[in-house]
Amino acid sequence: MNLRFTEEQQMMRKMVRDFAETEIQPFVEKMEEGHFPREILNKMAELGLMGITIPEKYGGSEMDFTSYIIAIHELSKVSATIGVILSVHTSVGTNPILYFGNEEQKQKYLPKLASGEYLGAFCLTEPSAGSDAKSLKSKAEKRGDHYVLNGSKVFITNGGEADTYIVFAVTDQTKGSRGVSAFIVEKGTPGLIIGKDEHKMGLHGSRTVQLTFEDMKVPVENLLGEEGEGFKIAMANLDVGRIGIAAQALGIAEGALDYATAYAKERVQFGKPIAAQQGIGFKLADMATAVEGAKLLVYRAADLRGQGISCGKEASMAKLFASKTAVDVTIEAIQVYGGYGYTKEYPVERLFRDAKVTEIYEGTSEIQRMVIGKNLLV
Ligand code: CAA
Numbered sequence: 248m249n250l251r252f253t254e255e256q257q258m259m260r261k262m263v264r265d266f267a268e269t270e271i272q273p274f275v276e277k278m279e280e281g282h283f284p285r286e287i288l289n290k291m292a293e294l295g296l297m298g299i300t301i302p303e304k305y306g307g308s309e310m311d312f313t314s315y316i317i318a319i320h321e322l323s324k325v326s327a328t329i330g331v332i333l334s335v336h337t338s339v340g341t342n343p344i345l346y347f348g349n350e351e352q353k354q355k356y357l358p359k360l361a362s363g364e365y366l367g368a369f370c371l372t373e374p375s376a377g378s379d380a381k382s383l384k385s386k387a388e389k390r391g392d393h394y395v396l397n398g399s400k401v402f403i404t405n406g407g408e409a410d411t412y413i414v415f416a417v418t419d420q421t422k423g424s425r426g427v428s429a430f431i432v433e434k435g436t437p438g439l440i441i442g443k444d445e446h447k448m449g450l451h452g453s454r455t456v457q458l459t460f461e462d463m464k465v466p467v468e469n470l471l472g473e474e475g476e477g478f479k480i481a482m483a484n485l486d487v488g489r490i491g492i493a494a495q496a497l498g499i500a501e502g503a504l505d506y507a508t509a510y511a512k513e514r515v516q517f518g519k520p521i522a523a524q525q526g527i528g529f530k531l532a533d534m535a536t537a538v539e540g541a542k543l544l545v546y547r548a549a550d551l552r553g554q555g556i557s558c559g560k561e562a563s564m565a566k567l568f569a570s571k572t573a574v575d576v577t578i579e580a581i582q583v584y585g586g587y588g589y590t591k592e593y594p595v596e597r598l599f600r601d602a603k604v605t606e607i608y609e610g611t612s613e614i615q616r617m618v619i620g621k622n623l624l625v
Contacts, residue, residue: 278452292363306358312553323498327601334491340367368409406456427477438463449600560622573602
């Protein structure tokens with residue numbers, strides 16, 4: 248693995264960092280109040296960030312996978328909300344069409360998703376099928392030139408805001424995971440009912456909703472891949488998606504480390520900056536070491552993915568380690584700030600609340616261990 252970013256990747260990093268500091272930072276409070284950041288997404292679209300890895304022929308920026316991960320990492324240092332919206336839109340909202348769609352589907356949807364005209368979402372999780380993703384209850388029944396879908400989904404990121412939903416439902420109950428199919432469902436499809444917003448601990452600007460399908464008619468041309476391929480489509484895209492969430496966690500951790508370091512250098516107690524006192528100096532050293540470890544795992548998985556090398560194990564390792572790092576480092580950052588860190592006057596309590604879910608969504612840490620463990624045995 249080349250540990251140096253290319254010139255193009257460094258330019259991406261600078262561009263996103265500048266954008267995050269000038270455009271997103273002033274907007275963070277509004278997102279904290281629950282505002283969905285459509286204005287920011289429109290500006291990101293102008294910069295080509297909504298279709299970073301999509302080929303130019305489908306209207307994307309056609310950059311390498313590492314550049315995409317750099318963008319999530321840098322955005323998440325300032326706003327984990329923006330990080331997750333982009334990660335879900337790209338990794339699991341758009342890529343299933345890029346990798347499993349037919350030419351007609353690609354022509355129809357990718358230019359709109361890549362330009363940011365459309366926002367993507369991914370609908371796998373159900374009330375009784377979270378970690379056990381193949382136990383889906385949503386059903387899709389073929390009737391002539393369309394499928395009729397019935398069922399419900401929960402915890403859908405970008406739900407209610409998205410224009411296309413990648414929906415997984417059972418087409419053949421007798422076949423287990425091979426009986427699941429994937430569909431592209433457009434916003435406004437009759438029978439697609441947007442349910443309640445979840446009131447979450449963090450990521451307040453990102454919408455997370457329940458969805459219900461009531462005799463929702465989806466044209467047969469919107470079946471993604473073949474009937475029965477849905478579970479594999481979900482798993483293959485989650486492999487990639489998990490690198491995006493790992494990069495989001497890395498950004499949160501690094502953001503917290505930066506804040507804590509700056510504060511520790513300024514805050515004077517017992518006659519000198521607290522950074523110069525061993526209790527805090529050691530803490531910062533451990534935080535920085537964990538962030539560096541997470542960075543190596545995240546960019547290692549990204550590099551493998553960029554080369555087209557299978558990286559399910561490395562993606563899970565990156566997510567497992569980076570999400571734990573995000574939680575640990577944000578907790579320590581609050582400790583460095585002391586009482587101030589526990590208030591909403593300072594950013595570290597938000598970073599902690601945003602960090603926790605990275606150990607849960609796109610596969611809990613326990614699921615990442617299952618994936619890593621299985622890979623060790625083959
Ligand atoms: N790529 C391609 N195919 C895969 C695969 C992968 N990574 N992993 C498994 N498969 C295939 C297997 O080869 C197998 O195929 P065959 O039937 O042809 O042999 C089939 O899928 C079933 O595999 P398993 O028996 O291994 O499946 P399992 O029931 O043991 O489950 C699991 C595996 C890894 C635990 C899976 O259920 C899982 O990932 N669960 C977590 C679900 C998850 O991450 N949900 C996140 C929701 S999305 C989200 O959070 C987005 C958001 O909004 C932020």
